[in-house]
Amino acid sequence: MDPEPRATPDDDTNPLRRLSLDDLRLRTSMKWRTYPDDVLPLWVAEMDVPLAVPVAEAITDAVALGDTGYPAGTAYARALADFARARWDWDGLAVERTAIVPDVMLGIVEVLKLLTGPGDPVVVNCPVYPPFYQFVTHMDRRVVEAPLGAAGRIDFASLERAFRHAAADGGRAAYLLCSPHNPTGTVHDAEELSAVAALADRYGVRVVADEIHAPVVALDAGFVPYLSVPGAENGLSLMSASKAWNLAGLKAALAVAGPAAADELARIPEEVSHGPSHLGIIAHTAALRDGGDWLDAVRAGVDDNRRLLAGLLAERLPGVRYRPAAGTYLAWLDCRPLGLGDDPAAAFLERGRVALSPGTSFGTGGAGHVRLNLATSPELLTEAVRRMTVALT
Incomplete structure (x- = not known):
């Protein structure tokens, strides 16, 4: 398997491109602590972004005042x-x-x-x-x-x-x-x-x-x-x-x-x-x-990632059906044509070391699907699709 790529802060206008994979692995939240370090987590709805500056300042000011x-x-x-x-x-x-x-x-x-x-x-x-x-x-x-x-x-x-x-x-x-x-x-x-x-x-x-x-x-x-x-x-x-x-x-x-x-x-x-x-x-x-400007930068980044994911799947996993949607930063992927059974997320995790949300947990109509979190860098999204492709070989 190729070395894991780094998400580099080369686009200051896109919060999704501000943190490297090393930065993200320092986090102790559910997204980054549920699986071993060799797994790329694109499952639970946490975003790979730094905190919006107005939010960070508000919290810092409150702590400085002891306003807790x-x-x-x-x-x-x-x-x-x-x-x-x-x-x-x-x-x-x-x-x-x-x-x-x-x-x-x-x-x-x-x-x-x-x-x-x-x-x-x-x-x-x-x-x-x-x-x-x-x-x-x-x-x-x-x-x-x-x-x-x-x-x-x-x-x-x-x-x-x-x-x-x-x-x-x-x-x-x-x-x-x-x-x-x-x-x-x-x-x-x-x-x-x-x-x-x-x-x-x-x-x-x-x-x-x-x-x-x-x-x-x-x-x-x-x-x-x-x-x-x-x-x-x-x-x-x-x-x-x-x-x-x-x-x-x-x-x-x-x-x-x-x-x-x-x-x-x-x-x-x-x-x-x-x-x-x-x-x-x-x-x-x-x-x-x-935080409106920050939010709009995230929305633009997610828009870009929707287009990126559609292109990557068309090129590398054409059997996966994906309809880019207008809301959330989540992608719903129909993987039934891949022949991975009701829970393709299990195969992607075991063979490709990428964690996605299993469609079976979403009730009737979820079997054969996975949910992928788009709120990450283009580099990590590209790596996720590469790992999904590896899982089929």
Whole structure:
């Protein structure tokens, strides 16, 4: 196997090209400590970037002041509202209809507790982010799958069947919408989201939108918040700066309610607000307020990597089907033509020493697929495809 390449800081405008592989291997986070050093990790959604300068400065200033107590105030919500207005042309994010939660998935759990009871159904569009299954079942709710269509978009016939089934049980049903969708990267448009709201209203299903990847869309794409479309007034959303600015280790997120769900969100237990990190809130607030240029540089870098990956696969692994998407920094690869079985990630890891997320963990429709993290340098992305090719020889 060839020596591992170095990602060199030869492009100061692209945060994805600032760190070498040696730099990255000094990290102690999950991405870089789960596998041995001979494995190239392109799996979990951490980005190979330095911290945005405004975020680093905000944290450093807080530490210098000893400002490490309990979180308080509405700075995070106000920063998100300003960001939504500037980026998505949405004025509807009202600070008074928000609640601080520890992170998006724990926020989803708390919101689902408000809307559903034990044994109630929660609809998901599979294949989908694995914690949707794990967290929902651990809180004694039932997952009802509504598979995506062949193009990776919402299949409304499938969704209506799932809603009808969920509503027929007589309990309180919810729909956990992933927007932009993980793992496919689909960015739902206003027409689709309006159709979701209308269908949910028809069957009495409550919509909870996971919009953690909302800031990370292609430069030529736009994101539409679910709560901004007609009919979504009783919906709830979970948002965070976590994915867009690589802040998973600095816990904080916001639950946002539509006007007709405000009273329900107000019932969220007060102790939930103790879960986020005060430094996390400081970091997320700084990212949203002052990290726009950095974010746009990342988005441009991810756009470049989408094109690079498409070209590399066409040249070296033409059997892999890849549809570059407009959202997230994740790539969903259909490897079924390679003949590697339901879990090609296992073969890529064992034979090529590259770690990808196995599609089987994403539910129905995931077998034979892998999810690859594009938020790395072009050099490491190229090396990953080379290793995947080696796994087939």
